[in-house]
Amino acid sequence: MSRVYFFLVFFSLFLISLDRVFPLTGIRSVSQVVLAPVSYGLYQGAARANDSWHFVSTLPHIYSENQSLREQISSLTETAVTIETLQSENNVLKEQLDVKDSVTEQKVLASVIGFSDENQSVVMMLNKGAADGVKDGLVVIVGKSLVGKVTRVTDHVSYVLPPYAVDSRVPAKIIHQNSDVGKGIVRGQFNSRMILTDVLQDINIEKGDIIATSGEGGVYPANLSIGKVSEVSSAENEIFKNAVIEPLWDLKNLKSAFIVLNY
Amino acid sequence: MKIYIIATMAFILAIAQVAWAGFMNIWGMTFPLIIVYMWLIRKQLTFNQFTVLSFFCGIIIDLLSSSVLGISTFSILVAIAVINLLEKRTIYHELFTSLISLSASCLVFVGLVYYLTSQLSSL
Incomplete structure (x- = not known):
């Protein structure tokens, strides 16, 4: 040496x-x-x-x-x-x-330039930063789907944490056969998994149901789809039931996304 | 001339380490492409050249990624020390030692980046 x-x-x-x-x-x-x-x-x-x-x-x-x-x-x-x-x-x-229509979204189109590891999850990097008006906490979408939240910004790059990141919490609603049937919280898990928790036992939730943002808490706008239910787990002696959520999009296939500047 | 080609390739792969992280994600960990490249070129350069090149590759990864500046640089330097120590100080068969040094350096790099990122971001 x-x-x-x-x-x-x-x-x-x-x-x-x-x-x-x-x-x-x-x-x-x-x-x-x-x-x-x-x-x-x-x-x-x-x-x-x-x-x-x-x-x-x-x-x-x-x-x-x-x-x-x-x-x-x-x-x-x-x-x-x-x-x-x-x-x-x-x-x-x-x-x-x-x-x-009171809601007027202002969005900025950004291209994906790579990924970075943070808190046991992949963080997506977009080529728009503070110089384009991007700030911490802004929501990133593709069409009407939630991609994530901006967690860190430099002048020309912003870092987006997806909803399946560990410690991520998104208030959500369950859409069963085109109608809103209940609420829960989408929690990120290790290795790109999401779990819907705090769902009351009497709520009818099935495989294939769509999970969307509920808009509660004001962090995420309402009605952005997060994923689809792939598995439901429930036990009679528990107050809540859980469901495994499968993202609607694959992070690897994203080439660009919109950063919502205000909504 | 050869050293410039090796260095340019290393810098491109350092950027690719971040750009391709989404495609190289295995069980939540990113495959250490840069360490594999460093292991491949280990015999083409002197140890000092190898060290300086690794340092700059680490700096590039740190500057592009969102983690604390210096984490990848430190991890890559430790990983190349593992390659150097295992290859110089072991008496086993050359192929066996090479494979051990590759696996050990990859594990050390991924482990250190993961550990330091989780420890420092929770501070």
Whole structure:
């Protein structure tokens, strides 16, 4: 072992201490101007390779998947007709009551540039930061699905903690056959798992039910889908029952997401 | 010339370590691609060159990731010390020692990053 080695080891320990006392966000922001575009290029390349591999590996199952998707389309078409009727009825009622849409979301589109480990979970990195108006605590969505919450921001990069991160808590509601049947709390578990807890025993929850944000607590907007129930566990002598939640999207397949600046 | 190519590849892989973390996630841990590369090039450089290159790779990982600055740098330096010690001080068959040093350095790096991140973020 050389002197250079020991000097660099002590220097790295000094950096750890220094960053704990005075967070070196300035150095991070400056370096990320150069590093973030390279990371973005590498991520996009890997995502394309992953998509191609996924396409090739799913080829043998495409026929059966196609058949089941056709069935789903016909059932969804029926639902769409019902929703359209309800929507037009809702519009007429809104006009009559003079109700305006009070919610106006301001969003910023950000590209995924990589991932980082934090608190036993993968943290997603987006290429928009404080310079674009992003702040800690903002919600990140894709369509009407919740992707996570911004936990840390530098000038050009924001770090997003997904709902399945350990210690993550999201107030949620259970949607069973298109109607809201009850509430619970989605808790992140180790290894990208989510559990819905605090669900009352008399609530009818089944495999395939959709779990969405309830909007309680004001941290997350309401009606953002979180996942689908994949397993329900309940014991008669317990007050609450739990359910395992499967995310609706795969973090690895995300290329971009919206950061909601206000809602 | 060779050293510049090795260093450039190392810096790109250090960025890839963060950019590809989502694709290399095994049971909640990220596969240490940079350590595998360091292990592959261990005989191409002198120990001092190897140390300095590892230090800069660690700094790149730290600057891009959200963890405390210095954690990956320190962990990578400890991991290369493991490679160096096992390969220089053991008397076993060369292939066996090489494989042991690769596995041990990967485990040390992942373990240290995981331990230091969880300890320092809870402070």
